[in-house]
Amino acid sequence: MLELQAVGKTFGELQALHGIDLHVRRGTVSGLIGPNGSGKTTLVNIITGIYAPDSGRVLLDGKDVSRASADQITRLGVSRSFQNIRIFNRMSVLENVIAALIGHHKPGLATLLGRAKRIGDPRVTAARRALETVGLLEQGDLFANELPLPLRRRLEIARALACDPKFLVLDEPAGGMTPAETASISELIRSRIAPGRTCVVIEHKMDLISHVCEHLCVLNHGEKIAEGDPRSVVNQPEVIEAYLG
Amino acid sequence: MLNDYLLTVISNIGMISLIALSAYLLLISGEISFGQQAYFGISAYAGAIATTLWGWPLWLALLFGSSLAALAAGFVGLLTLRISGLYFSIATLAFAEMVRLSLFKLSYQLEIDGELIGPNGAEGFGEIRWIFDNDVSVLEYTLLIYGILLLVLFCLVLIERSRLGMIFRMLGQDPLLTRIQGLNPVRYKVTAAILAGFIAGLGGTLYAHSFTYIEPQIFNVMLGVHALAYGLIGGLGTVLGPLIGVAIDIGFLESVRVFQGYRMIVFGGLVAVMLIFMPRGILDENRVYRLKNLAQRWFRA
Amino acid sequence: MTDFLQNCIDGVMFGSGYALLALGFTLVFGVMKRLNLSFGPSIMLGAYAGTWVYLNFSQNVLLVVLVTVMITVAVGIYVERLCFWAVRRDATIASMVSSFVIWMQLEEVAMHLLPERTYPFPAFFTSTVIDIGPFFVRSEHISMFLLTLVLLALLHLFLFRTRPGLAVRAVSDNPLASRYMGINSSNVLFLAFAVVSVLGGLAGFLILSADSQVTPFFGLWATFKGLIAMMLGGMGSLPGAILGGLLLGVVEANAFWYGGPVVRDISAYLLLFMMLIVRPGGLVGQRIVAQQQAAYERV
Numbered sequence: 026m027l028e029l030q031a032v033g034k035t036f037g038e039l040q041a042l043h044g045i046d047l048h049v050r051r052g053t054v055s056g057l058i059g060p061n062g063s064g065k066t067t068l069v070n071i072i073t074g075i076y077a078p079d080s081g082r083v084l085l086d087g088k089d090v091s092r093a094s095a096d097q098i099t100r101l102g103v104s105r106s107f108q109n110i111r112i113f114n115r116m117s118v119l120e121n122v123i124a125a126l127i128g129h130h131k132p133g134l135a136t137l138l139g140r141a142k143r144i145g146d147p148r149v150t151a152a153r154r155a156l157e158t159v160g161l162l163e164q165g166d167l168f169a170n171e172l173p174l175p176l177r178r179r180l181e182i183a184r185a186l187a188c189d190p191k192f193l194v195l196d197e198p199a200g201g202m203t204p205a206e207t208a209s210i211s212e213l214i215r216s217r218i219a220p221g222r223t224c225v226v227i228e229h230k231m232d233l234i235s236h237v238c239e240h241l242c243v244l245n246h247g248e249k250i251a252e253g254d255p256r257s258v259v260n261q262p263e264v265i266e267a268y269l270g
Numbered sequence: 271m272l273n274d275y276l277l278t279v280i281s282n283i284g285m286i287s288l289i290a291l292s293a294y295l296l297l298i299s300g301e302i303s304f305g306q307q308a309y310f311g312i313s314a315y316a317g318a319i320a321t322t323l324w325g326w327p328l329w330l331a332l333l334f335g336s337s338l339a340a341l342a343a344g345f346v347g348l349l350t351l352r353i354s355g356l357y358f359s360i361a362t363l364a365f366a367e368m369v370r371l372s373l374f375k376l377s378y379q380l381e382i383d384g385e386l387i388g389p390n391g392a393e394g395f396g397e398i399r400w401i402f403d404n405d406v407s408v409l410e411y412t413l414l415i416y417g418i419l420l421l422v423l424f425c426l427v428l429i430e431r432s433r434l435g436m437i438f439r440m441l442g443q444d445p446l447l448t449r450i451q452g453l454n455p456v457r458y459k460v461t462a463a464i465l466a467g468f469i470a471g472l473g474g475t476l477y478a479h480s481f482t483y484i485e486p487q488i489f490n491v492m493l494g495v496h497a498l499a500y501g502l503i504g505g506l507g508t509v510l511g512p513l514i515g516v517a518i519d520i521g522f523l524e525s526v527r528v529f530q531g532y533r534m535i536v537f538g539g540l541v542a543v544m545l546i547f548m549p550r551g552i553l554d555e556n557r558v559y560r561l562k563n564l565a566q567r568w569f570r571a
Numbered sequence: 572m573t574d575f576l577q578n579c580i581d582g583v584m585f586g587s588g589y590a591l592l593a594l595g596f597t598l599v600f601g602v603m604k605r606l607n608l609s610f611g612p613s614i615m616l617g618a619y620a621g622t623w624v625y626l627n628f629s630q631n632v633l634l635v636v637l638v639t640v641m642i643t644v645a646v647g648i649y650v651e652r653l654c655f656w657a658v659r660r661d662a663t664i665a666s667m668v669s670s671f672v673i674w675m676q677l678e679e680v681a682m683h684l685l686p687e688r689t690y691p692f693p694a695f696f697t698s699t700v701i702d703i704g705p706f707f708v709r710s711e712h713i714s715m716f717l718l719t720l721v722l723l724a725l726l727h728l729f730l731f732r733t734r735p736g737l738a739v740r741a742v743s744d745n746p747l748a749s750r751y752m753g754i755n756s757s758n759v760l761f762l763a764f765a766v767v768s769v770l771g772g773l774a775g776f777l778i779l780s781a782d783s784q785v786t787p788f789f790g791l792w793a794t795f796k797g798l799i800a801m802m803l804g805g806m807g808s809l810p811g812a813i814l815g816g817l818l819l820g821v822v823e824a825n826a827f828w829y830g831g832p833v834v835r836d837i838s839a840y841l842l843l844f845m846m847l848i849v850r851p852g853g854l855v856g857q858r859i860v861a862q863q864q865a866a867y868e869r870v
Contacts, residue, residue: 297664300664302664302668304608304671349844349847349848349851350847350851352851353847353851353852354806356600356606356806357802357806357847357851359606359667360606360798360799360802361843361844361847363608363795363798364795364798364799364840364843364844365840365844367791367795367840368837368840368841371833371836371837371840372837374833375833491674491791492675495671495672498668498671498672499668499671499672502664502665502668531683532679532683533679534675534676534678534679535676535679535680537672537675537676538673538674538675538676538679539676541668541669541672542653542669542672542673542676543653545662545665545666545668545669546653546657546658549658549659549662549664549665550662550664550665
């Protein structure tokens with residue numbers, strides 16, 4: 026499904042990633058962990074086309090997308106959420122999700138000029154369904170900036186989910202949440218989102234990772250230091266050292 | 271009865287509303303254009319040349335002038351919108367000044383009925399006689415202006431409710447997030463710039479035929495300031511915003527004689543203070559949304 | 572060839588004034604990532620106040636300089652407080668449009684102060700022509716050039732050798748990080764406006780006294796030249812602002828020599844649009860554009 030071959034990226038003096046190889050198999054949920062500044066978000070930004078890698082290749086279904094722009098990659102069926110929540114603040118919750126459904130196929134003139142919130146429009150239906158999945162349907166008519174933080178994370182997930190992506194990247198879906206909220210998000214991912222989808226989840230919280238991921242990859246200082254089954258990986262000495270040292 | 275002076279003021283409001291709407295369309299897409307006066311001016315000259323020198327009918331001249339304006343707007347947009355919004359802002363300002371200076375050099379005169387007619391640099395372009403030649407009264411012309419304004423408003427309302435309008439608003443809030451939704455921001459920003467250029471252009475040709483005389487100096491920065499300020503005073507939440515802005519300025523400030531000679535001091539200060547408390551105007555997105563909800567509930571009850 | 576070189580010399584001399592204006596825009600842009608369109612008009616109001624003192628009170632040139640700079644700083648701070656400090660941090664559009672309407676306000680105030688179309692502006696040095704080999708230089712141009720160099724050196728000292736200067740650089744580099752470091756960005760903004768206004772006031776004085784007259788178009792003129800020079804160099808770059816100013820000066824001097832005043836004015840805009848097509852980030856700006864893009868898209 027997704028394959029990274031020797032991907033490297035530098036920002037000025039800082040080498041954020043060196044030679045990362047990664048393989049995400051279709052239909053699996055992979056975890057990506059690592060201390061702050063280890064290059065997780067940079068990696069996600071490269072996968073989703075926000076940055077172009079300086080070296081190496083990114084393959085999506087065998088197709089080289091290293092130079093593709095973020096909007097092209099989205100149209101190939103990749104969607105994501107953001108670590109520091111990004112939503113459209115001056116739109117309603119429902120509109121936020123509809124927004125994700127306009128561009129996921131290149132819209133033609135008829136699509137563009139059609140009414141965004143027409144009742145019965147398949148996009149509106151899909152948006153409602155996505156909101157229902159994450160449990161936000163009742164708040165659909167609120168202005169997005171009126172939502173409390175945990176619900177904003179859910180809105181981001183709903184938006185990423187709405188266009189039924191082939192490949193989903195969740196960047197700290199439980200960031201800033203209480204243990205109870207984390208547990209509820211992790212159950213949501215496991216039971217409603219993961220089935221039938223390929224996902225990459227970035228997270229610090231080990232209970233979420235061990236609950237949802239089948240495969241785990243650990244980054245430190247821009248390098249992959251361990252990979253494999255979650256339970257065995259977290260007990261490797263390099264991983265423990267990276268987190269404690 | 272409506273006298274001609276009052277009608278001129280009213281038609282003036284209509285034409286200025288068009289340029290205010292064009293600036294508004296860019297503002298909601300998150301772009302500031304300091305140079306909508308350029309497209310107003312280009313179309314004023316082009317439209318007037320078309321009717322006066324080439325004998326075209328007004329509707330064709332309107333279309334011609336506005337299309338030319340839209341073309342110019344698309345050119346500036348394509349050049350700068352791929353870099354960053356601030357480049358667009360400065361480039362629009364520079365382009366507007368370049369157009370104004372070029373109009374000072376524009377001389378294109380033909381002999382019509384034994385008289386040399388046409389734009390002649392700093393002397394301007396007079397004898398735009400379409401109104402007189404076609405026996406159009408001031409009242410009729412004012413109605414024409416308002417007809418076109420209503421048509422533009424109607425189209426803008428449709429756009430606001432459409433997916434395209436939603437994309438414009440998305441761009442105004444977070445261009446990167448818009449890109450992540452699979453939409454190429456440059457494409458839609460340029461679209462917004464072209465549409466805005468066209469709308470400003472409609473105002474321009476109408477203006478030239480209403481005043482029958484134009485000169486480069488009319489299309490200076492001052493016009494652009496007003497176009498921008500109207501949208502921001504009235505509010506960026508609805509197309510009515512710019513109209514409210516125009517009404518406040520021309521309807522209120524213009525009529526209070528005390529401000530004569532101190533108009534910009536008062537207007538500038540007023541706008542600056544308002545923007546502190548209402549950075550997106552009186553009817554901003556949040557208030558419009560609440561009003562809409564209220565209205566819906568009221569209708570259901 | 573001699574003509575061309577002579578034009579280049581004149582261009583560099585005059586371009587140094589553009590460079591000062593561009594530095595003003597670039598510094599403020601760096602700190603707040605917004606444009607202050609009122610910069611030119613604030614300088615004009617300062618210069619008008621200076622002229623007013625010169626015409627009504629005293630022929631003392633130093634006093635005129637002092638008044639020009641002081642009023643420019645006062646107006647600069649007025650603009651900073653009203654259009655940038657008081658406006659919400661996330662309301663970029665509001666503050667830029669606000670500075671645009673204040674431009675008109677300042678122009679009207681200036682027109683009430685001195686309503687005629689032109690006024691004489693005091694010269695700092697008496698005008699003589701100095702011969703250097705086959706070339707000649709006007710003394711007021713060379714003094715403007717030298718004073719600009721002195722100002723640049725002082726600005727460099729301020730930015731790179733003092734603590735407040737360090738704070739200004741830190742905020743323009745990374746506002747978020749500097750906030751965590753305990754730098755008060757509101758103070759830095761105030762400071763940047765004050766410094767830039769001193770710079771602008773002096774630049775305005777130098778340019779106007781080389782021209783020996785002041786007109787109501789000066790505000791527009793100064794804003795345009797500063798913005799264009801900044802964009803030619805690359806937005807937010809200090810060396811870029813200097814290079815852009817000099818380039819603009821040289822191109823304008825040549826355009827004036829070969830084509831006249833209107834060609835000179837249009838050449839500045841054409842240069843800008845050509846730069847946008849060929850090298851959109853400006854002379855040294857490519858890297859900076861990339862950085863800004865990264866900062867702006869930081870996710």
